[in-house]
Amino acid sequence: MVATTPANNYHARTATGESREPLLTLDHVTTVIHARKRTLRAVEDVSLSIGKGEILGVVGESGCGKSMTALTIMRLLPQSAVAAQGSIMFDDRDLLKLSGNEMRKIRGNQISMVFQEPMTALDPAFTVGSQIAEVVHAHETVSNDEAMQRAVRMLDRLGIPNADRRANDYPHQFSGGMRQRVMLALALVMNPKLLLADEPTTALDVTIQAQILELIAELRKELGLSVMLITHNLGVVHEIADRVAVMYAGEVVETGTVAEIFSNPRHPYTQGLLRSMPYLIKRQPTLHVIPGRVPELWAMPNACRFAARCPNRTEQCIKDHPALERIEINHELRCFNPTSFVR
Amino acid sequence: MSSAASIQPVLSAETLVDVQNLSKRFPVAWDFFGRPSRFVSAVDDVSLTIRKGETLALVGESGSGKSTLARLVMRLAHVTSGSVTFQGKDIIKMPGKELRTFREKAQMIFQDPYESLDPRFTAARVVAEGMSHLSLSSEEKKSRIAEVLNLVHLPSDAAQRFPHEFSGGQRQRVSIARALAVNPSFIVADEPVSALDVSMQSQILNLMRELQDRLGLTYLFISHDMSVVRHMADRVAVMYLGRVVEIAPAEELFSNPLHPYTQALLSSVPTLLKGRPGQRIAIPGEASVVDDRPNCRFANRCFRSLERCRSEKPILTGVLRHPDHWVACFNSAPLLDDGAVA
Amino acid sequence: MASTNPTLPISTVPIEEIPSGAPGRTFGDRMAPLVANKLALFGGVLTLGFFVVAVLGAVVLLRGDLHYLYLDQNLRGTLKHPGDGSLLGTDNLGRSMFWRLIAGTAVSLWAGIAVTAISMTIGLILGSVAGYTRGWTDRIISALIDLTWGFPLILVAVIFVGMLEPGLTAVIVAISVVNWAGYARIVRAQVLTLKERAFIEAARSLGVPTWKIILVHLVPNMLGTMLVMASYYIAVTVIAEAGMSFIGLGAQPPTPSLGQMVSEGRKFLSKDPWIVALPGVMIALLVLALNTLGDGLRDIFDPRLRRW
Numbered sequence: 007m008v009a010t011t012p013a014n015n016y017h018a019r020t021a022t023g024e025s026r027e028p029l030l031t032l033d034h035v036t037t038v039i040h041a042r043k044r045t046l047r048a049v050e051d052v053s054l055s056i057g058k059g060e061i062l063g064v065v066g067e068s069g070c071g072k073s074m075t076a077l078t079i080m081r082l083l084p085q086s087a088v089a090a091q092g093s094i095m096f097d098d099r100d101l102l103k104l105s106g107n108e109m110r111k112i113r114g115n116q117i118s119m120v121f122q123e124p125m126t127a128l129d130p131a132f133t134v135g136s137q138i139a140e141v142v143h144a145h146e147t148v149s150n151d152e153a154m155q156r157a158v159r160m161l162d163r164l165g166i167p168n169a170d171r172r173a174n175d176y177p178h179q180f181s182g183g184m185r186q187r188v189m190l191a192l193a194l195v196m197n198p199k200l201l202l203a204d205e206p207t208t209a210l211d212v213t214i215q216a217q218i219l220e221l222i223a224e225l226r227k228e229l230g231l232s233v234m235l236i237t238h239n240l241g242v243v244h245e246i247a248d249r250v251a252v253m254y255a256g257e258v259v260e261t262g263t264v265a266e267i268f269s270n271p272r273h274p275y276t277q278g279l280l281r282s283m284p285y286l287i288k289r290q291p292t293l294h295v296i297p298g299r300v301p302e303l304w305a306m307p308n309a310c311r312f313a314a315r316c317p318n319r320t321e322q323c324i325k326d327h328p329a330l331e332r333i334e335i336n337h338e339l340r341c342f343n344p345t346s347f348v349r
Numbered sequence: 350m351s352s353a354a355s356i357q358p359v360l361s362a363e364t365l366v367d368v369q370n371l372s373k374r375f376p377v378a379w380d381f382f383g384r385p386s387r388f389v390s391a392v393d394d395v396s397l398t399i400r401k402g403e404t405l406a407l408v409g410e411s412g413s414g415k416s417t418l419a420r421l422v423m424r425l426a427h428v429t430s431g432s433v434t435f436q437g438k439d440i441i442k443m444p445g446k447e448l449r450t451f452r453e454k455a456q457m458i459f460q461d462p463y464e465s466l467d468p469r470f471t472a473a474r475v476v477a478e479g480m481s482h483l484s485l486s487s488e489e490k491k492s493r494i495a496e497v498l499n500l501v502h503l504p505s506d507a508a509q510r511f512p513h514e515f516s517g518g519q520r521q522r523v524s525i526a527r528a529l530a531v532n533p534s535f536i537v538a539d540e541p542v543s544a545l546d547v548s549m550q551s552q553i554l555n556l557m558r559e560l561q562d563r564l565g566l567t568y569l570f571i572s573h574d575m576s577v578v579r580h581m582a583d584r585v586a587v588m589y590l591g592r593v594v595e596i597a598p599a600e601e602l603f604s605n606p607l608h609p610y611t612q613a614l615l616s617s618v619p620t621l622l623k624g625r626p627g628q629r630i631a632i633p634g635e636a637s638v639v640d641d642r643p644n645c646r647f648a649n650r651c652f653r654s655l656e657r658c659r660s661e662k663p664i665l666t667g668v669l670r671h672p673d674h675w676v677a678c679f680n681s682a683p684l685l686d687d688g689a690v691a
Numbered sequence: 692m693a694s695t696n697p698t699l700p701i702s703t704v705p706i707e708e709i710p711s712g713a714p715g716r717t718f719g720d721r722m723a724p725l726v727a728n729k730l731a732l733f734g735g736v737l738t739l740g741f742f743v744v745a746v747l748g749a750v751v752l753l754r755g756d757l758h759y760l761y762l763d764q765n766l767r768g769t770l771k772h773p774g775d776g777s778l779l780g781t782d783n784l785g786r787s788m789f790w791r792l793i794a795g796t797a798v799s800l801w802a803g804i805a806v807t808a809i810s811m812t813i814g815l816i817l818g819s820v821a822g823y824t825r826g827w828t829d830r831i832i833s834a835l836i837d838l839t840w841g842f843p844l845i846l847v848a849v850i851f852v853g854m855l856e857p858g859l860t861a862v863i864v865a866i867s868v869v870n871w872a873g874y875a876r877i878v879r880a881q882v883l884t885l886k887e888r889a890f891i892e893a894a895r896s897l898g899v900p901t902w903k904i905i906l907v908h909l910v911p912n913m914l915g916t917m918l919v920m921a922s923y924y925i926a927v928t929v930i931a932e933a934g935m936s937f938i939g940l941g942a943q944p945p946t947p948s949l950g951q952m953v954s955e956g957r958k959f960l961s962k963d964p965w966i967v968a969l970p971g972v973m974i975a976l977l978v979l980a981l982n983t984l985g986d987g988l989r990d991i992f993d994p995r996l997r998r999w
Contacts, residue, residue, distance in 0.1 A: 067546040067547060067548060068546055181635050181637070182411070183635055184635070211410035211411055211573065211636075212410065212573065212574075212575070212614065212617045212618055213410060213613060213614060213617045213632055214410075214635065215617065216616075216617035216629055216631065217631065217633075220629075220631065238546065238547060239619065240547075241576075241618070241619030242619050244619060245619045278548070279547060279548070282547055282548055282550070282551035283547055283550075283551075283576065284551075284554065284576045284577055284579065284580035291558075292555050292558070293550075293551035293554055293555055293580070294551060295548070295551050295552050295555060296548045296551075299516060423896055425892060425895055425896055448898070449898050452896065452897060452898035453898070456896065456897075457892075457893070457896045459889045459892065459893060460889070461889055464888055464889040464890060465889035465890050465892075465893050466890055466893075467890040467894075467908055467912070468912070469911050469912065478893075478894060478897055478899060479897035479898065479899075481899070481903075482898065524893070527893065527897070531897070
């Protein structure tokens with residue numbers, strides 16, 4: 007019942023239309039969770055692409071599957087979850103087909119991930135320097151001194167003052183923003199090609215968030231790093247991302263360049279999101295409300311998943327399932343009845 | 350001595366809550382005998398007034414003291430020094446019976462919708478909790494519960510459900526209903542939408558607006574989210590490390606921020622309304638305070654700091670151009686037209 | 692409702708539904724972890740079995756006309772081996788081991804339950820008050836807890852039994868006097884964390900008095916911990932009671948007690964070991980059952996293990 011779209015020939019394009027070589031391509035990836043009595047389709051038929059040196063923002067509300075997508079790429083799914091279909095091409099290799107050992111060589115080395123809560127991601131019993139050095143040791147044979155030197159250099163590069171001294175401190179001795187920098191140091195010490203950042207600034211103050219975002223943008227320029235930035239904050243995406251993919255109920259519903267999506271969103275969910283955020287676009291005395299709730303994971307309709315809440319729904323929307331189609335060079339959409347956006 | 354004692358509203362609006370020189374100290378170091386030797390004030394000599402019917406927003410990042418201030422105003426924490434008066438009466442030294450009346454008139458909404466409801470209580474029980482000492486018959490109680498659930502747009506069968514059956518936004522509405530059940534005139538909302546998804550945020554903000562119009566409520570609205578604040582607030586007070594650094598009507602603050610911290614804060618907020626990120630004012634380092642010495646606590650990160658900022662404490666003073674705009678800074682200056690620093 | 696402006700229209704925001712068919716946690720869902728954990732299931736079933744035995748034993752002990760079952764001496768049929776005429780053999784006075792075991796188990800288990808009920812109540816009250824009110828009350832109660840905690844159980848028991856008459860009542864009092872402390876400690880620790888939760892703060896802001904907050908909010912949210920602790924503490928008490936009966940301080944004859952039986956049976960250990968072995972095995976099994984049940988309950992109530 008689900009129509010397919012060939013994603014193989016997709017080249018990511020920048021706002022000016024230049025094409026970037028794709029670094030990572032997800033092709034019809036589906037991840038299911040086997041719970042006690044039912045199967046939950048957490049990620050459904052997701053096709054995405056990230057180019058070299060590009061920042062892709064993946065936006066959606068909680069439960070939309072964006073974190074699960076990142077965990078699927080890293081093959082860090084919980085035991086009950088399985089990537090049931092599709093392929094994830096990275097460097098001409100399908101990540102879903104690699105063995106455990108081969109995947110371990112990639113994690114932390116070529117693809118890294120940072121999470122929302124740095125306190126839980128860092129081991130409180132070890133100094134930050136030794137944790138970063140551990141990553142180096144995991145992927146290369148170097149002396150302890152060499153590994154520690156690289157750790158200190160990384161901490162310094164990420165803006166930790168007195169890095170050589172602070173490398174001997176424990177995670178609890180750092181503030182929230184500093185810990186996030188430590189996480190980034192852990193992730194980037196092996197100079198990976200791709201960084202998956204799952205809500206990296208959500209738990210931080212807005213002034214610290216600004217610092218971290220600026221840092222990520224700098225690193226992209228300096229290291230040629232590609233970033234998949236997962237967030238629910240559209241403003242953050244607008245700040246540093248090149249392209250954005252909007253997810254809803256486990257599916258990608260719209261993708262495009264940031265300029266295109268923010269000026270001309272076609273999917274009713276994207277439009278609703280933009281309208282319901284105060285002062286994102288303009289001031290409104292009453293905020294727009296998207297009525298209803300996200301369908302539960304075990305009760306996904308076979309037709310359009312947004313139809314129940316959609317102001318534009320038609321007969322077709324409650325019978326058939328729309329496919330993700332390219333409507334313009336910079337714009338993909340999953341919708342039978344899009345309308346243009348009136349600010 | 351704070352000159353903020355003379356913050357008198359220009360409009361002749363009645364003052365509902367008057368905070369004067371409020372402080373809350375915590376010990377951070379102890380001597381050999383275990384007695385505290387050094388203190389830090391989480392709320393340091395704060396004075397402000399909340400006027401009847403308005404929404405005063407309290408903005409700040411972590412460590413600003415805004416949540417602590419809220420709890421002091423609600424008498425949920427002990428005050429070290431200073432006073433809080435509600436409708437002219439001092440609530441810090443209030444005896445038991447009067448305190449109960451205060452607790453009916455002033456209510457609080459909390460940040461975490463998953464934590465602010467007892468998982469073992471039905472919605473009806475949650476809402477009725479504050480009403481137990483009012484001598485109402487069970488009929489009256491039931492109808493009041495239904496009335497209040499209706500006010501927050503929850504369906505009638507919500508009363509028998511448990512928190513885990515509701516979404517985050519619905520839980521927050523149950524919280525609001527609980528606060529409304531005792532018929533308050535003043536509500537302190539501590540980050541009421543920060544833990545909610547975007548689509549639920551807008552519902553709750555709209556609801557709060559509507560309730561304020563219908564019931565004549567006064568809000569002390571605490572948030573770190575500037576866009577939300579801009580949408581909801583009549584006046585805004587910006588706090589940094591326990592002190593109020595700037596306070597002004599909302600539109601005035603957003604169009605003409607004068608304190609360097611306010612300027613940096615506003616420029617860090619991602620939104621589409623202003624110019625390109627290149628104009629962002631970046632402030633280095635993080636907020637931290639070691640003790641209660643007289644200085645400006647923002648000086649070490651400030652892009653306009655002077656020598657005197659490190660040895661003298663700035664006081665809230667009125668701005669010449671505007672009758673209700675106050676700044677605590679020795680070197681405040683407006684931003685240039687393109688948003689750059691003067 | 693004061694100050695409602697009657698001219699404002701009722702809002703047109705649609706009232707949204709609460710989804711029914713939300714996977715509410717049915718009894719089956721809650722019990723699932725217990726069933727899934729085979730060891731815990733074993734413990735649960737075994738404990739249930741012991742409970743049945745204890746009820747039977749209680750009936751026998753309480754009904755005067757049934758006392759003969761464990762009291763009747765048959766001096767011509769002494770020291771019979773199990774299976775030789777009687778089900779589990781007879782002791783040195785020809786009394787039925789079978790019925791003595793049943794009565795003895797009842798004594799052990801009910802003593803355990805009585806002690807746990809008393810010490811749980813004391814510990815709950817004192818621990819909650821200490822944890823919630825802090826300050827001097829907390830310091831005094833904590834000092835009391837530490838003091839009690841440090842006392843060796845047998846010493847206190849001996850003192851108490853010396854003051855009162857030896858017997859089951861004295862034992863129950865003695866163990867309760869010491870046991871409440873461990874319980875109070877854990878309750879206090881739980882209350883310290885629980886009271887920071889927002890719904891407690893909300894109750895305070897509503898003017899709910901302290902005693903009501905403890906009773907209505909704190910205690911029900913500690914039920915899980917209490918249940919787990921109860922199962923462990925009953926086991927501890929069973930052992931303590933057996934120990935005291937062993938040295939003669941517990942239930943006095945003719946009321947049978949497992950510890951007492953072990954003590955009496957020592958004389959016959961070489962030739963008729965079942966007189967010692969049977970009550971010993973009963974004690975061990977009972978404690979095993981309670982402990983594995985406790986482990987299983989702990990798993991059920993662990994919030995992290997609750998998924999989907």
